[in-house]
Amino acid sequence: MDDFDRKIIQFIQANGRAGYAEIGAAVGLSVSAVNERLKKLERQGAIRGWSALVDPAAAGCPVLAFVEVLIERPEHEPAFLALVRDEPAILECHHVTGDWSYLLKVRAADIVALEDLLARRIKTLPGVPRSRSVVVLSSAKDSPVLPVPVPPGA
Amino acid sequence: MDDFDRKIIQFIQANGRAGYAEIGAAVGLSVSAVNERLKKLERQGAIRGWSALVDPAAAGCPVLAFVEVLIERPEHEPAFLALVRDEPAILECHHVTGDWSYLLKVRAADIVALEDLLARRIKTLPGVPRSRSVVVLSSAKDSPVLPVPVPPGA
DNA sequence: TCTGAAAAGTCTCCTTC
DNA sequence: GAAGGAGACTTTTCAGA
Numbered sequence: 016m017d018d019f020d021r022k023i024i025q026f027i028q029a030n031g032r033a034g035y036a037e038i039g040a041a042v043g044l045s046v047s048a049v050n051e052r053l054k055k056l057e058r059q060g061a062i063r064g065w066s067a068l069v070d071p072a073a074a075g076c077p078v079l080a081f082v083e084v085l086i087e088r089p090e091h092e093p094a095f096l097a098l099v100r101d102e103p104a105i106l107e108c109h110h111v112t113g114d115w116s117y118l119l120k121v122r123a124a125d126i127v128a129l130e131d132l133l134a135r136r137i138k139t140l141p142g143v144p145r146s147r148s149v150v151v152l153s154s155a156k157d158s159p160v161l162p163v164p165v166p167p168g169a
Numbered sequence: 170m171d172d173f174d175r176k177i178i179q180f181i182q183a184n185g186r187a188g189y190a191e192i193g194a195a196v197g198l199s200v201s202a203v204n205e206r207l208k209k210l211e212r213q214g215a216i217r218g219w220s221a222l223v224d225p226a227a228a229g230c231p232v233l234a235f236v237e238v239l240i241e242r243p244e245h246e247p248a249f250l251a252l253v254r255d256e257p258a259i260l261e262c263h264h265v266t267g268d269w270s271y272l273l274k275v276r277a278a279d280i281v282a283l284e285d286l287l288a289r290r291i292k293t294l295p296g297v298p299r300s301r302s303v304v305v306l307s308s309a310k311d312s313p314v315l316p317v318p319v320p321p322g323a
Numbered sequence: 324t325c326t327g328a329a330a331a332g333t334c335t336c337c338t339t340c
Numbered sequence: 341g342a343a344g345g346a347g348a349c350t351t352t353t354c355a356g357a
Contacts, residue, residue: 024221024223024227024228028223030219031186031218032185032186034350034351035351036349036350044325045326046352047325048324050351052324056227060227061224061228064183064185065186066181066314067216068216068217068218068219068220069178069216069315070215073170073214073215074175074317075318075320076315076317076318099310100309100310106312106313107311107312108311109235109307110305110307110309111235111303111305111306112305113304118235118303118305122315123316124318149266149269150265151264151266152265154261154262154264155250155253155264156259156262157262158261160220161225162230162277164229164282188333189334190334198342198343199342199344200343201342202341202343204334204336205341
């Protein structure tokens, strides 16, 4: 992972469908060099995949909420994580420090669908005594694009 | 936005670099039809862009945190939102219901960089009396892929 | 590991349905 | 709107350094 790789990663996060020539022009490499480095980054797992960034309203899920969940004991976690894995409305699930066990990012078609997910699917799980939801009114920024910091010795 | 469009959106969120032939085979359309629908979806803004999904550790920003921020009065919001816009470490900024004003998703190279962002850049803003941070220990799921619910009359 | 050029494959545009 | 075909472009592969 040298400076070329970081430049490539930065560029393709913002230009996911750019051709190799365009990437090469942006970072200062030939078409073949870009091809080889992309293949290497995908093989290494540094590039997890490629995606179209879709407008949530257009996709039919304009309601966004963050849900903090308390899991009482470790033996109740597998069932919870299975739900997280299988439920596409749960975009993110993070194990967190602080008063709660997990923080979820959830998208739904409307408030009714959100209530259904919370009341019928999450709170009915064993070992989930409490949860706390925060509903998003609007998003000033909502991007999957990571910052690529300059490494220590640069 | 008919059923073909929804299928296309679903497919290209998981296969952002798929060719038009591949998309067409997945949803049941010809290459040209896929081409036209993609252009239309981009024109309409339903497709906001295309991106490579990058492993945060490989990109050099393994530390993830969620920060709740209180903004005292509306006149202090523009400066805060300008910081949000210009700071690449702030991936998301949502205006939320509940006790706090905004919820941020933040990535940093290490805890020191996170502290720097919180203590030197956010808490020094006027009208920001309090904030509360939750650090992520691990992520069971972290995806930008939206669910595409079936519409009411289907 | 990079460059450069040829081969294979893909997108784009145009015509027709 | 959707399908099919000719031309331009891109990706892939393979020498050579």
